[in-house]
Amino acid sequence: MRIFKNAWFRRLARRQKITDKALREAVTRAEKGNINADLGGHVIKQRIARPGQGKSGGYRTIVIFKKDDKAIFVYGFAKSERENIDKKETDTFKKAAKQLLALSDEQIQKLIENGGLTEVKP
Numbered sequence: 001m002r003i004f005k006n007a008w009f010r011r012l013a014r015r016q017k018i019t020d021k022a023l024r025e026a027v028t029r030a031e032k033g034n035i036n037a038d039l040g041g042h043v044i045k046q047r048i049a050r051p052g053q054g055k056s057g058g059y060r061t062i063v064i065f066k067k068d069d070k071a072i073f074v075y076g077f078a079k080s081e082r083e084n085i086d087k088k089e090t091d092t093f094k095k096a097a098k099q100l101l102a103l104s105d106e107q108i109q110k111l112i113e114n115g116g117l118t119e120v121k122p
Contacts, residue, residue, distance in 0.1 A: 003027050003120035004108075005073040009061075010118050012076050018059065020120045022048050026061065027071045035065075041094035042066050042101060045085075048076075060084075064097040072100055072117070 003023060005013060012018070026046040029035075037045040044065045049058040062075040062085065074093065075085070085093075103111070111117040 001027065001031065001068060001071065003071045003073075004117045005120060007116055007118075009073040009076055013073075016059065016076075016078070017051050018048060018076070019051070023061075023073060023120050024122070026063070027065070030063070030065055030071065031067060036060075039090050039093070042097040043090065043093045050078075062093055064093070064100050066101050070101065073120075 005023065013023070026048050030044060030046060035044045036047050039045060039062075042064055044063050046061050046063055047058055048061055059076050059078055061073055064070070064072040064074055074096065075089075077085075108117065112119060
């Protein structure tokens with residue numbers, strides 16, 4: 001399972017001190033079937049705890065997820081900042097999922113080289 005974060009999410013994670021370890025843990029939970037919300041079309045919502053706190057007041061992350069293949073963190077927000085994403089945003093993430101999951105390893109490597117994606121190392 002390869003785990004990535006897009007450039008937008010990478011900036012959020014850096015600002016909010018969301019660690020790669022926390023991202024790996026969220027994907028591990030999803031791999032075991034513990035998904036906070038399945039939005040359809042390979043798009044899930046996973047909670048991530050704030051550093052030193054619990055998940056309930058933490059972050060909601062939108063992840064493009066295909067079991068045993070890839071997980072790409074594409075968006076996140078603090079629950080205290082907004083309640084949820086709307087249908088238009090969900091549809092946009094589903095379209096992005098189709099495109100991102102269809103990428104070859106070579107195309108992913110180019111995105112990494114160009115800064116569009118960063119791989120979360122084990």
